[in-house]
Amino acid sequence: MTDAAPQDIHIGFLIYPGVTALDALGPAQLLSLVPGAVMHYVWKDMEPVAADAGYTINPTDDFASCPQLDVICVPGGFGQVDLMTDDVVVDFVRKQGQGARYVTAVCTGSLLLGAAGLLDGYEASCHWAWHHQLELVGATPKKARVVRDRNRITGGGVTAGIDFGLTMVAELAGEEAAKLVQLSFEYDPQPPFDSGTPDKASAETLATSQAMVGPVVERMADAARAAQAKKDARHAAE
Structure with a gap:
């Protein structure tokens, strides 16, 4: 008697212009x-997508060809600001999330899940600089590297992926499979x-970081409010 072959598990990452590639490719490497x-x-299409680090990622599927995913993951990145009110993207994420076994995100990707109405009444995590904005899209912020609330699983900032x-x-x-993967990748972080985190960084380092991301933080807040307004209007029309 032979063991049954594993069933296909469709795992999908949204890739978009300006994505922080590590948010997607780090966990994707493990999940593969x-x-x-x-x-x-x-x-949206099959053209190479420029990540925020200057290289491109080749999509394997467009929105039309993508099957129903078992796991949908939305990574973060500065390019996400423009997606928060993009009806085509938000609709794709919402429909996939409604049928997926697991609805997930890394970094600011949680905000896009919220814009799609997938985090209403759920706890979620996010990058520290945007963490407070989760409330703007209906989620309950919880500070942790990984937050699980039922089938919603979200990671904090980039390396939390x-x-x-x-x-x-x-x-x-x-769990044993995860331990094997951890060992295979020698994941034993010992940062220099x-x-x-803001709690560990010096006041000077924190201030510099906040100044660097400040304009994008404000733009994302505006996009989150606009996304929530669209979501409220959609709900009112249903």
Whole structure:
């Protein structure tokens, strides 16, 4: 008697201009090892997508060809600001999220889930600089590297995507599989500096960081409010 072949698990990452690639490709690298995983990198069309670091990512699916995903993940990135009120993108995320087993995000991707109405009444995490904005799109902010609320699983800032990825591997394939993946990638973080959160960074470093991202934080807040207004109007019309 032979073991049954693993069933396909369709795992999809939204890829868009200005995406922070590590938000997607870090967890994707781990999740690709889940038995039966079928990976999808999805955008409106099949043209190469420019990430925020200057290189491109080739989509495997457009919105029309993408199957119903078992896991949808929305990564963050400065390019997300323009997506918050993009009806085509928001509608794709909402419809996929309604049918997915797991609705997930890394970094500011949580805000786009909220814009699609997928975090109403759910706890979620996000990058520290945007964390407070989760309330603007109906979510309950919770500070943690990974937050799980029922089938909503969200990661904090960029590097939390690795913790998120391991969490999802355990969810889909079991804890031992996740431990094996962790060992395979030698994930044993020992950063050279202890400055990875606002609580640990010096006042000078924190102030510099806040000044650098401040304009985008404000733009995202405006986009989140506009997205919530659209969501409220949609609900009123239903």
